[in-house]
Amino acid sequence: MARRAFILVETTKPNGVGPLYVQAAHRLGLHPIALSSDPVQYEYLAAKKVEVIRVNPDDLDASIQICSRLRATYEIAGITSANDSVYATVGWLCRYFDLPGPNPASIERCCDKFAQRQLLAEAGVPIPACRLATNAMDVESAAAEIGLPVVLKPAVGAGSRGVRLCRNMDELADHTTYLLGGKHIWQSSPRILVEEFAQGPLYGAHTMGNQVIGIVAADFGPLPHFVYRHFTFPAPLSDDEHKRIADVSLSSLRALGLGWGPANIEVRWTKHGPVVIEVNPRLSGTPDPQLVQAAYGVDLVSEHIRLVIGEEWNLRRRYSHTAAARILVPDHDGTLDWIGDDSRAAALSGVAEVKLYAEPKTPIVRKGDSRDWIGHVVAASPGRAETEAILQRAVDLIGWSITPFPTTSKEVQSASFRLP
Known part of the structure; x- marks a missing residue:
């Protein structure tokens, strides 16, 4: 009998969920094979002896x-x-080989943020006012029409890159x-979304099929800039708030096919209630899958793979805890002298995961998006207050030192930083 291969198209870097897919594939008895235009950027694939084939997805x-x-x-x-960026390609490949997969046409429409918003608006889903611009005059005109403040973002992209x-x-x-x-760096022709700044707490609804698994609260x-710093799962919501966010999320999925x-x-709870900011037609990135597993005992990555390979999947909660994550983000640029030993934080009772992404001597140049992350910590316990206390104790054990880049006067100052 031929060995069962699991094809992972253009995986994510070590601070993403790509490694989770590789680990889950091995656990499920599959042979993971990665297709990538630049295999060198995924060093962990070689470490896990994953076959990598160079191809432009x-x-x-x-x-x-x-x-x-x-x-x-x-x-x-x-x-x-x-x-x-390649999820629509995945859909077309699945159709060609008669495998379970997403609707590629729906994915393509959804990944164009302006096309997505047009479909949501047509279906009556509440969204911020927005306009599409291709030049500076269009941007200024759209901002005047909507009213400042506005959010500018590329019409195609992820990780808050270019969003301000x-x-x-x-x-x-x-x-x-x-x-x-x-x-x-544009993924497609330059097209800018000029969007009303919807103000209010931010939430993210995680779905599989037509089922809402849970809702996370997030803070920037x-x-x-919009750089995530803190997550709580499940979000502290009333039953009515939870229902309204779940309802608008499922309405969004229907509107987008x-x-x-x-x-x-992604949903903001504004003075008018829930407003949909964005729909991402794939599994959320780090640390959301880790939060769901720590809080509910549900491995979203494994269940997604089961769905992909046509097996029965199960989202039943094993328990009901509160999980929280802190993203480690430096407050200035420079050279990373050292970053604390993560083993002490990881050893704390209730800490589910500690990951540090940066190595000493790495240049730190903040870009105002997810590339600024240098690590994360996830903790969980039966209660929210207890979880937050565990998380803070773990974070307090991780510090780092950054030497600012030399100034024009050739002076070099050293600064140590710990999260508050």
Whole structure:
């Protein structure tokens, strides 16, 4: 009998959920094979002895040829990805090989943030006011029509890259210049979404198929950037608030033609109630799967793989705890001298996971998005207050030192930093 291969298209880096997919595939008795345009960036694949084949996932024909050759040696059990940019390709590959997978046309529409918002608005799903712009004049006109402050973001992208709150005309002009002046790397032709700044607590609904698994509360660091700092799962919501967020999330999936596999829906609770900020038609990234597993004992990655390979999947809660995560983010640029030993924090009772992404001597250049993360800590316990206390104790055990880059006067200052 041929060995069962699990194809992972363009996985994610070590601080993402890519390693979780590799580990889960091994546990399920599958042979993971990665397809990537740049295998070198995924060092952990070599460490786990994962076969990697170089191919540009944007080239559907080339990807089909690779998978067809693999079928001569393996039984291809399933194909998936945790990466937005190639998830539509995954859908087309699944259709070609008659495997379970997402609707590729729905994924393509959803990954275009403006097309997504048009479909949501047509279905009556509450969203912020938004306009599409391709030049500075369009941006200024859209901002004047919507009213400051506004959020500028690329129409295609993830990880908050290129996303910024613009509170006045100077900030609007500066960020427009950044986006259109060659500094931002575009995944497609330059198209900017100018969006009303919906104010209120941020939540994320995690779904699988047409089932809401749970809702997470999330907090960002200082504006004007949107860099996540803290997560709590499940979110502290009343029954009515939970129902309204769940209802608007499922309405979003219907409006976008989704409903197969995982998705996560970002929602702001405004003075008018829940407003959908964004729908991501794939499993949420770190630390959300770890939070769900720590709180409910549900392994979303394994259950997603089971769905992908056509097996029965199970989202039944094993228990009901509260989990929380803290993202480690430096407060200034420079060279990372050292970062604390994570073993003491990991050894604390109630700590589910500690991951440090940065190595000593790494240059730290903050970009105002998820690339600023240098680690995370996840904790869980039966109660929210207890969980937060455990999380804070763990974070307090992790410190780092960053030497700022030399100034024009050649002075070098050293600064140590611990999260408050």
